[in-house]
Amino acid sequence: xxxxxxxxxxxxxKSTDPFHILLVSIIFDPKKRKILIARxxxxxxxxxxxxxxxxxxxxxxxxxxxxxKKRIKEKTGFKVKNLGAIFSKVYPERKxxxxxxxxxxxxxxxxxPWKFYKxxxxxxPEELExxxxxxFHPRLxxxxxxxx
Amino acid sequence: xxxxDKFNAIVLGIIFDPKEKKILIxxxxxxxxxxxxxxxxxxxxLKIKDEVDKALKTHIKKKTGYDINNLGAIFSKIENDKExxxxxxxxxxxxxxxxxPGDGMTELKWIHPKELRTYFTTSFNKKLEQxxxxxx
Numbered sequence: 001x002x003x004x005x006x007x008x009x010x011x012x013x014k015s016t017d018p019f020h021i022l023l024v025s026i027i028f029d030p031k032k033r034k035i036l037i038a039r040x041x042x043x044x045x046x047x048x049x050x051x052x053x054x055x056x057x058x059x060x061x062x063x064x065x066x067x068x069k070k071r072i073k074e075k076t077g078f079k080v081k082n083l084g085a086i087f088s089k090v091y092p093e094r095k096x097x098x099x100x101x102x103x104x105x106x107x108x109x110x111x112x113p114w115k116f117y118k119x120x121x122x123x124x125p126e127e128l129e130x131x132x133x134x135x136f137h138p139r140l141x142x143x144x145x146x147x148x
Numbered sequence: 149x150x151x152x153d154k155f156n157a158i159v160l161g162i163i164f165d166p167k168e169k170k171i172l173i174x175x176x177x178x179x180x181x182x183x184x185x186x187x188x189x190x191x192x193x194l195k196i197k198d199e200v201d202k203a204l205k206t207h208i209k210k211k212t213g214y215d216i217n218n219l220g221a222i223f224s225k226i227e228n229d230k231e232x233x234x235x236x237x238x239x240x241x242x243x244x245x246x247x248x249p250g251d252g253m254t255e256l257k258w259i260h261p262k263e264l265r266t267y268f269t270t271s272f273n274k275k276l277e278q279x280x281x282x283x284x
Binding site: 019 | 224231
């Protein structure tokens with residue numbers, strides 16, 4: 001899976017349980033046709049380092065758009081324009097996590113990775129799949145490969 | 149370890165007819181989450197173990213009778229005054245089926261995006277409205 005905040009599952013959730021929400025950003029540079037991804041420092045709750053799309057969990061009382069933009073600024077150094085939701089999925093590995101993906105474009109700021117990011121990099125859309133260790137949803141992949 | 153907040157999630161379909169330039173809305177009574185709701189976009193609650201795309205299609209089939217193609221998520225918001233209710237909207241198109249209101253829907257109606265505002269009793273998000281106006 002390509003996000004950072006998912007914790008190891010402790011107990012099986014019930015079908016009517018609510019979800020944890022992750023806001024995930026697809027930060028796209030239309031001029032260079034590249035996507036921004038990052039890799040976290042080693043985390044005791046995650047087995048190994050992996051590349052992810054920058055994102056954040058959502059808390060009660062937070063506005064989706066503002067939260068996403070604020071956290072992306074903190075994590076990447078960039079101010080982004082949120083172009084809207086493009087995809088949503090429940091994680092096969094964690095069925096009580098719902099992710100909403102937003103297409104974003106940078107309009108200001110500088111490349112400044114968050115302190116917990118070991119690396120941050122602009123990559124070609126075609127290269128993403130190689131970087132992710134597990135499920136890259138085919139629908140999201142198709143969407144990203146069609147970005148111009 | 150920090151305990152994350154939890155949200156109930158609703159998936160909703162904007163069923164768009166590109167030929168007629170109309171969107172399907174349904175009238176429902178006694179919505180468990182929003183009691184004052186009357187006209188709305190068809191959809192339903194996402195349950196743990198659901199797959200988003202399948203859940204959307206199942207809810208829409210039950211509520212409208214239609215089988216739809218899901219063209220993807222287009223908008224998401226937290227419901228006003230309900231900080232733990234998350235709504236995710238998908239653009240969809242009918243590909244088969246016979247129109248039949250069900251699963252709490254009492255009536256279905258195809259309307260132009262311009263008319264949507266007059267049907268919704270709850271707040272209609274401006275960003276979503278603009279997106280739908282741009283469809284036609």
